Structure formats: C-alpha cells, structure tokens
Amino acid sequence: MTRPLLEVRRLRKTFAPRRRGGSPVRAVTDVSFDLREGEVLGLVGESGSGKSTIGQCLVHLHRPDGGEILLDGENLATLPRGAFRRRRTAVQMIFQDPSSALNPRMSVGDALREALRLHSPHAGRDVIEERLERLLRLIGLQPEHASRYPHQLSGGQKQRIGIARAIAVEPRCLIADEAVSALDVSIQAQIITLLGDLQQSLGLTMLFISHDLGVVRYVADRVAVLYLGRLVEIGPARDIFAAPAHPYTQALLAAIPDPARPLDESAILDDPAGPDPRAAGGGCAFAPRCPHVMDLCRKDQPFLTQVAADHTCACVLRKIHPDRQGETV
Numbered sequence: 059m060t061r062p063l064l065e066v067r068r069l070r071k072t073f074a075p076r077r078r079g080g081s082p083v084r085a086v087t088d089v090s091f092d093l094r095e096g097e098v099l100g101l102v103g104e105s106g107s108g109k110s111t112i113g114q115c116l117v118h119l120h121r122p123d124g125g126e127i128l129l130d131g132e133n134l135a136t137l138p139r140g141a142f143r144r145r146r147t148a149v150q151m152i153f154q155d156p157s158s159a160l161n162p163r164m165s166v167g168d169a170l171r172e173a174l175r176l177h178s179p180h181a182g183r184d185v186i187e188e189r190l191e192r193l194l195r196l197i198g199l200q201p202e203h204a205s206r207y208p209h210q211l212s213g214g215q216k217q218r219i220g221i222a223r224a225i226a227v228e229p230r231c232l233i234a235d236e237a238v239s240a241l242d243v244s245i246q247a248q249i250i251t252l253l254g255d256l257q258q259s260l261g262l263t264m265l266f267i268s269h270d271l272g273v274v275r276y277v278a279d280r281v282a283v284l285y286l287g288r289l290v291e292i293g294p295a296r297d298i299f300a301a302p303a304h305p306y307t308q309a310l311l312a313a314i315p316d317p318a319r320p321l322d323e324s325a326i327l328d329d330p331a332g333p334d335p336r337a338a339g340g341g342c343a344f345a346p347r348c349p350h351v352m353d354l355c356r357k358d359q360p361f362l363t364q365v366a367a368d369h370t371c372a373c374v375l376r377k378i379h380p381d382r383q384g385e386t387v
C-alpha cells in the first residue's frame with residue numbers, strides 16, 4: 059500500500075479549565091488515523107467529542123500536547139509557526155459558518171484573488187483573472203458573482219466561496235468542519251454534491267467532520283467514530299453502515315431515520331444530555347450509556363482491534379467469544 063498523505067499518530071490535546079476550579083478537558087486522547095490520497099474520511103461523534111480540536115490541530119490553530127501529524131514525513135505538530143506558515147497552503151479548512159470566514163468588506167473576487175495570489179505569487183493579472191473565472195464556475199457560480207460582497211450572498215453561496223478559497227491554493231488536503239451543518243437541508247444536499255464533484259474532478263483528499271452520520275454517509279469512503287476524544291471505530295463506510303461494530307456507532311446509526319430499516323429502539327441513546335466527560339477516567343468511556351456494559355468494561359480502556367479487513371473497533375465485546383457475550387466477566 060502506498061504511504062498515506064497524512065498520518066496522525068497518538069494525537070493528544072488537553073485544554074485548561076474554562077473557569078477557575080474546573081477540571082482540564084481531555085479533548086483528544088491518543089487518536090491515530092491515516093488520511094489516504096484521494097479519499098474522503100468522515101470523522102463523526104457527538105458535540106464535544108473532539109472533532110474540531112483534531113481538525114484545528116491539523117491546520118495549526120491548536121498545538122497538540124503530544125503525538126505526530128505527518129505530511130510527507132514531516133511532523134506538522136512540532137513545526138515552529140514560521141515554518142508552518144510556509145506550508146500553510148498544504149492543509150486548508152472549510153468552516154461551519156461561512157460568514158465568519160469571509161471579510162465583509164472584501165468582494166468575492168478580491169477574496170479569491172488573494173487566495174490565488176497566495177498560491178501563485180508571480181502570476182500575471184490576466185492569469186489570475188482567468189483562474190478566478192474558472193474557480194467561480196467550478197463551484198457553481200458565475201463570473202458576475204466576483205463583484206458581490208458577502209452580505210449580498212445566500213448561506214449556500216457563501217459556503218461555495220469558502221470552498222473556493224480553500225481549493226484556490228491547491229491544498230494537499232481539505233478539512234471540512236461541519237461544513238453543511240448551518241445550512242438548510244436542501245442547500246446541504248447541493249453543497250455535499252459540490253464537494254463530491256470536486257473530490258472526483260480534482261482528486262481531493264478530505265477529512266469531512268460532522269456530528270451527523272446521516273450526512274457523512276453521502277460523502278465518505280471511510281468513517282472514523284470519536285467518543286469523548288478517543289477513536290472507537292474506523293473502517294470502510296459501507297462496512298460501518300452495514301455492520302457497525304461498536305455499540306456507540308450502532309446508536310448513532312439507529313438514530314438516523316431510514317424507511318428501509320425498522321427502528322431499533324434498544325440501540326438509540328436515551329440520554330439527550332450527551333456524553334459525560336467525567337466517565338472518561340478508567341475503563342470504557344461509553345460504559346454509562348452502553349446497553350451491553352459488563353463489569354469488565356469498567357476496568358481497562360478497550361483498545362482498537364481488528365474486526366474485519368481495514369476495520370477496527372475498541373470494545374471488549376469484540377474480543378470475547380460470541381457464546382460468552384452477556385456474561386459478567
């Protein structure tokens with residue numbers, strides 16, 4: 059197998075408490091995954107599971123406390139800021155709120171020209187204008203949109219510009235963090251289709267972050283599932299959707315309405331409050347919510363083990379003979 063484009067190894071990030079007397083938050087604990095050239099890896103998990111922290115570590119918005127982020131063998135996690143700035147076009151991010159990512163006083167054309175010049179500082183004016191027009195058409199807009207300002211655009215159009223800015227610098231990989239979560243459902247579908255088309259036509263490599271497994275289903279080649287900062291399952295999207303191995307993934311999947319599948323109420327999480335970070339001490343952090351919990355689960359942190367080809371899961375159930383499942387060990 060060829061070397062992955064990006065290798066994340068045992069990434070760790072803890073935040074200081076937000077208020078005095080609070081506890082530090084272990085946002086990301088020993089997360090490892092590869093991003094393979096030309097693939098879309100979906101990163102899913104409930105709010106607070108550490109998805110954005112991982113994405114932000116990849117673009118140097120956070121400095122990890124430990125671990126490696128290898129791009130072409132170079133560890134981005136330890137690069138000094140100056141050195142990273144020279145490589146900043148390699149990994150680009152699309153944000154949830156396109157308005158905050160655009161300068162309200164800059165026209166669409168100027169925002170995109172800025173990005174195009176960052177990529178080709180010595181290109182002449184004509185070349186930049188030609189690339190600008192091509193870029194606008196690529197994201198489904200017209201050349202006349204270049205003279206518009208962000209407040210004259212719809213939410214979907216703003217997100218298209220956010221995507222255009224990110225791809226203008228021809229990044230090696232794209233991080234889309236909840237890129238469609240703030241949009242209406244019909245617009246979400248259009249942006250997902252656009253990302254899929256761009257991925258095909260430009261061969262983009264993408265980390266697609268979303269709390270919604272239903273959205274990830276439409277774009278991802280592989281899916282990684284996070285729970286309280288730890289990776290609990292990773293595998294090919296078709297396997298994850300057909301045969302999710304981890305009880306948490308099963309719960310996320312059960313919550314997606316699907317007329318073709320009977321509702322499995324036993325798998326649905328019945329505590330809308332979400333995960334409890336205090337449970338992340340010893341043992342499996344999902345234990346307080348897991349319908350299959352056993353005494354064993356509270357003892358040691360389950361580690362990722364292979365359950366099928368290219369598919370791993372961190373759950374003791376996967377290490378116990380099926381005949382003994384349900385026993386208190």
Ligand SMILES: Nc1ncnc2c1ncn2[C@@H]1O[C@H](COP(=O)(O)OP(=O)(O)O)[C@@H](O)[C@H]1O
Pocket residue numbers: 073074075076083084085103104105106107108109110111112
């Ligand atoms: N800058 C920060 N300071 C303190 N805690 C933070 C900060 N950013 C994120 N967190 C905490 O880290 C955890 C993971 O957050 P985040 O990565 O944003 O999760 P997600 O994107 O999956 O919703 C949460 O408990 C969140 O409150």
Ligand code: SF4
Pocket residue numbers: 304305306342343344345346348349350351352355360372373374375
């Ligand atoms: S290790 Fe135990 S508590 Fe955790 S997901 Fe598996 S069965 Fe549930």
Ligand SMILES: [Mg+2]
Pocket residue numbers: 109110111236
């Ligand atoms: Mg987030």
